[in-house]
Amino acid sequence: VTKNAYKPTGGPWSVLCDARLKKNIQPLKDALEKLLKLHGITFEWKEPQKHGNLKGRQMGLLADDVEKVFPEWISTVNGYKAVTYRGFEALVIEAIRQLKEENEILKLKIAELEKRLQR
Secondary structure (H helix, E strand, O other), X not given: OOOOOOOOOOOOOOOOOOHHHOOOOOOOOOHHHHHOOOOOEEEOOXXXXXXXXXXXXXXXXXXXXXXXXXXXXXXXXXXXXXXXXOOHHHHHHHHHHHHHHHHHHHHHHHHHHHHHHHO
């Protein structure tokens, strides 16, 4: 494929991630805040046969909403907005890392409060 490609049924694609192929590498910032701006939805396809014959309730995002937070994830396929989750895994990992750090701080504060109460 030399232009855009999409898979109506989703699923994994391999991506080259070797550091030797990259430059200007910077850590992600505000991953949790950015992810929290997205809103998961449930929906049904109007014409499931055009979308991998996926019938019934589906889960996902609206490209129109994603575009406000991650415009680089949006492309156009046959006149419709499509989402390519570039870096989604990295965002989730950094958001989880942030939540873990916050959780650890709260655990320490709780432990300190419990020690004070036992005195």
